[in-house]
Amino acid sequence: MKSLPKTILKHALSLPEGGVLSPKEFLHLGSRSAVDQAFCRFAKEGKLLRIARGMYTAPVTSRFGSRAPAPEKIVHALAEHHGEVVVSHGASAANSLGLTRQVPIREVYLTSGRTQRLQLDHSEILVRHAPRWMLALGARQAGAAVRALAWIGPSLVQQSLVSLRQSLPAAEWQALASARAMLPGWMAQAIGKEAARG
Template structure:
């Protein structure tokens, strides 16, 4: 028979990198104070990382000691667990699509859920609530294009849309063009003008 902390740790270690767990998952094994105390002890011992209120992950053992799990893996696990849509911020999308050379300093993700900060070792990741239209096309390239354009803004939308038309696969461009009705006016106009030209 395993103790409560051992059971929690075994479960945590069975998860893939970035997998998240919550004390609520273990309330069938003990009282709330006992479960909270077990999590607290495991965190103090360095066996768990508290990434947000009520959310924990296992550090990853490496050649040079342990490190926090990769932010994108924690964010994906959070999305899977909560059923939220979580996608990279527009600045990251713009960089990935070749619309800017700027590399974002801070990791920011957009979510259909509430805004929160995740602590992963020394770094902090912001998971920020976004309007539905920014998330409508999800994590696919057309969705990344919407977020990139939102970040770039109306002033440079025209030239960015021309570049996107060249770089996006045809199916993704068609998807972006067909989603115009759900997008802000300035973005819909820029995409529409390019669609007519193309």
């Protein structure tokens, strides 16, 4: 039978980039202290990266050395691990939809789960709990539009909607217009006004 540390490392290296693992997954192979000790040793040696309490990921190794996995891959792997929805923050969504040229300095994501801070090398990723209406349309463009509008706010919503109506594919614009009932009043009203322009 393989030793506990070898089993942990083999599993970690078999995961796709950003895949997460927890000591709890290995408690059937040894005592809690033995499992924790193995994870602790791998983190000190740089074979695993501790991203949050009880959550680890393997660094990506290439011929140029090793680096931390891409933040979005870790965030999405964590969401899958916990059965949660995770999407880009409104500022990122607004940038990707061409509504702003501002590039967010900090990595922020929205989730249906609890708010948590992830440590990745020398940077911090914030995964913030969001209300259900912000996540309702998911990662599709219509969902990004909802989050972008929420970030932009009521004062600039109308001009942003004019731009979105021209840039979004017809099916995405229709999905956005159809979702009005679950959105905040100011946003629903603005979308209705733009949709009524024919």
